[in-house]
Amino acid sequence: MTSDEFLDIYHRARDEGNAQLIIDALPYATFLGMRALEQDGELIFHLPPLESNIGNPTLPALHGGAVGGFMEMAAVTFLLMSIDHDKLPGGEPRVPKLVDISVDYIRACRYVDTWAACEVVRQGRKLANVAVKVWQQDRNTPTTTARSHYLLG
Amino acid sequence: MEKTPLEQFRAFFMEGDQRQRPGHFGRLGFRCQFIEIGRAGLDLPFSPELVGDPATGAVAGGPMTALLDSCCALAAATAREPISFCPTLDLRMDHMGLAEPGKTLHAEAEAYRVTQSVIFTRGIIFQEDRSRPIVHGLVNFTPIAFKIGGAPQGRDQEGEGE
Numbered sequence: 001m002t003s004d005e006f007l008d009i010y011h012r013a014r015d016e017g018n019a020q021l022i023i024d025a026l027p028y029a030t031f032l033g034m035r036a037l038e039q040d041g042e043l044i045f046h047l048p049p050l051e052s053n054i055g056n057p058t059l060p061a062l063h064g065g066a067v068g069g070f071m072e073m074a075a076v077t078f079l080l081m082s083i084d085h086d087k088l089p090g091g092e093p094r095v096p097k098l099v100d101i102s103v104d105y106i107r108a109c110r111y112v113d114t115w116a117a118c119e120v121v122r123q124g125r126k127l128a129n130v131a132v133k134v135w136q137q138d139r140n141t142p143t144t145t146a147r148s149h150y151l152l153g
Numbered sequence: 154m155e156k157t158p159l160e161q162f163r164a165f166f167m168e169g170d171q172r173q174r175p176g177h178f179g180r181l182g183f184r185c186q187f188i189e190i191g192r193a194g195l196d197l198p199f200s201p202e203l204v205g206d207p208a209t210g211a212v213a214g215g216p217m218t219a220l221l222d223s224c225c226a227l228a229a230a231t232a233r234e235p236i237s238f239c240p241t242l243d244l245r246m247d248h249m250g251l252a253e254p255g256k257t258l259h260a261e262a263e264a265y266r267v268t269q270s271v272i273f274t275r276g277i278i279f280q281e282d283r284s285r286p287i288v289h290g291l292v293n294f295t296p297i298a299f300k301i302g303g304a305p306q307g308r309d310q311e312g313e314g315e
Contacts, residue, residue: 001207001208002208005208026204026207027201027204027207028202028203028204028212028215028216030202031203051175052176052177052180053177053180054176054177055178056238057175057176060176063176063177063219063222063223064218064244065218065219065221066177066219068214068215068219068244068246069214069215069216069218070215072214094208095206095209097206098213098246098248099248101214101218102243102244102245102246103218103243103245104243105240105241105242105243105244
């Protein structure tokens with residue numbers, strides 16, 4: 001896929017308010033099996049239980065890396081759907097690049113439906129700071145949280 | 154002669170077809186390069202499925218988090234007796250460069266301090282040049298043993314060289 005082809009998908013996703021178009025264009029997000037959905041006007045993300053994402057087959061629990069990857073892809077998609085491209089020097093976005101991520105594994109992610117919500121703490125001209133919260137049964141009992149930085153544009 | 158717990162642990166992760174391993178480990182195709190007491194090396198072969206940016210073909214951060222978390226987990230598991238896996242408390246990954254598409258990612262990790270309540274590990278990911286890592290990571294573990302898929306628990310501590 002060329003940058004122009006990706007930009008077409010980006011603009012279509014923004015125009016239609018359809019974040020799933022972006023996820024479908026990101027191979028690793030598709031690999032994880034994640035989906036985007038809107039809940040009470042908020043863009044959130046769903047990771048259905050997949051055998052290929054298990055880290056500990058005995059519990060069973062999801063792999064910390066798969067959960068970390070889910071959080072990163074959620075943040076990337078959330079940024080693309082909410083980015084203010086007028087702030088970017090080039091005016092056109094690219095897929096945000098992960099600069100650093102810090103993940104707290106508060107409790108094990110069981111082999112059940114998993115959800116993520118994002119908050120763009122700050123979008124600058126070059127970098128964005130995104131906080132991600134992951135939960136399973138109860139949104140008020142997060143299993144995993146992350147703070148992360150992305151290079152934009 | 155009977156294998157030591159470390160030799161059993163090493164054999165479990167280095168012999169046979171590791172792609173048959175259940176879950177994320179087998180699906181990503183991790184290949185273990187070495188396991189010593191408190192040290193490990195793990196490779197992640199390139200796959201187009203792991204690309205995070207379709208315009209550049211670069212692997213996403215997630216597979217690298219999974220790689221270094223797993224590599225550090227192997228280092229943490231062997232850093233104390235008996236050998237056993239423990240849950241990740243938290244991690245931090247710094248991405249200092251982009252992974253070149255099509256090339257294997259090599260991870261190396263060490264447990265640099267073991268206390269009663271935390272196992273501290275650190276590691277790097279590089280492609281061709283070990284002196285220029287593309288990721289540097291810190292992963293802390295809580296030393297509560299749990300068993301993974303029949304991995305040996307290493308009850309027998311005799312005959313351990315180190």
